Amino acid sequence: MIIKSATFICSNTKLAPLPVANMPEYAFIGRSNVGKSSLINMLVNQHGLAKTSQRPGKTQLINHFLINEKWYIVDLPGYGYAKVSKNSREKWEKFIRNYITKRESLQCVFVLIDSRLEPQKIDLEFCCWLGECQVPFALIFTKADKQSAVKTDQNVAQFKKALQGWFEEVPPYVVSSAEKGQGRDEVLKFIEDINQHFVMPILVPKETPEY
Template identity: 50%
Template sequence: MRIKSSTFITSATDVGSCPEPTVPELAFIGRSNVGKSSLLNLLTGRESLAKVSSTPGRTQLINFFNINDTFRLVDLPGYGYAKPLKHDRFRFQDMIVNYITGRVSLQRVLVLIDSRHSPHTIDVEFVQWLQGTQVPLALVFTKTDKLKPAPVEKNIADFLEATGGWKDEGPPIFRTSIKTREGRGELLSFMGQVLP
């Protein structure tokens, strides 16, 4: 898979304002600040296609990107963003749930998890919920440049154990870093495989 062109399409505030589901979509999801927008920029080779911020909860919309005029990458809002307004948090979660369960063009959900930490309850619960939806997923462990390989592997193994219930050999797993560019080639070829 080679990304020759990538352009921003639109930001949707809810499922009703998403573009028509006419082409396959791959969606990025994960806790706020895990590196969804950064990974999107790494994959497309465009430094500021998606907005990156050190302020958690920056991406509070569903952002659609047109890739090669053949498929879309979708940057979903971060979950687990503890904004003071409780109803805001729930609104974003509804938006995520509605998109994932209702989007006919969705091919794969890439769940990003910060490789620096031992399993976080909200990530475990989110992945367990996804397992129940039957939507195909992959796990992407981000920011591997921040730790040595051994603790990264320990965190991955602990996460797989905490989520459990995997059929056969479990989900595809990737390790990524925007600093070392680890995982870029692997993820791009995976995307080529899963797209129709």
């Protein structure tokens, strides 16, 4: 897939003002400071589209980026950052979960995992929650350039093994490096294949309260 355009569309803290769900969307989420913004910028080959920060937990909004005028990348707030207030964290978690489970055009959630770490409980629990909700997801192991390929492979294998206790089949995964461009072609090919089979959702008026 060739990325011809990538445009920031909007940021939201509620579901109601989101763009009309008439194009496929791909959400990116992970623990705070996992390298999400850097990965998004690498995928679209546009430095600074998604704002990076050295301060974990900065992204607190649902950010929509329109790609090639045909599909969306959705940058979701990171999870697991302890230094925000409990009330704020609960609000973020609520609207993130509502987005993931209620957004009609969401095709896949890319869960970013720091390849330098052994399996983290919070990552495993989030993946299991996606499975319980029957939300399609794939894994992207980030920051592979920060260590040897052998160590990355070991950590990936451990994470897959941990998931096997919950899933009959481990979800697709890609090993990536934002700095080296590693994994870019694989992720874009994955998205391109899904886009080819996108079916316009039947949108019905929302009867649930606005979050």
